[in-house]
Amino acid sequence: DAGVTQSPTHLIKTRGQQVTLRCSPKSGHDTVSWYQQALGQGPQFIFQYYEEEERQRGNFPDRFSGHQFPNYSSELNVNALLLGDSALYLCASSLGPGRHTEAFFGQGTRLTVV
């Protein structure tokens, strides 16, 4: 049973560029959430996708957008990259929104903006 998988594992981009990160949820899970973790801090919620719609959003600008596909996988897009966007981006999957079940995380994508 594959867990949550994220790609790529590492990425280096230049300021102003755009980036797409990908996530496949754990088998049987239908909800994907994205988090940003700066060095030395806890993860911060970006947004959550369920039934191919954004269901909840954290305090992040519109430069951060996402998508969920019919197979429940998800993408996180960040436009006009800033140096401050450098962080570990984590994807979590769970069963249904509003269900307080266990969240499972992937290994993350380390994004470096230069």
Next chain:
Amino acid sequence: KQEVTQIPAALSVPEGENLVLNCSFTDSAIYNLQWFRQDPGKGLTSLLLIQSSQREQTSGRLNASLDKSSGRSTLYIAASQPGDSATYLCAGFSGGYNKLIFGAGTRLAVHP
């Protein structure tokens, strides 16, 4: 606004000690609480989930408790080992959706 504080921020202990890591929420309206382990540069590994109807959970040498009246949770690690060295994060589910609010973590170093 829900905020999570973890104490201590860092801990260095000799092998074999029993440890207590603390987590507190500003708003005690927590539905569930989850403890995670994070190795340097890696993702999060779920350790324990305490659901809203429960007060504690145990897995091997780990025991986590939740006092909803005070908004506090404790992770107890028995007989610590060097392999336990990592950052431990607590997170609470907030609101109607699976939105986790995280603390900044406790960095644990267990030396032989």
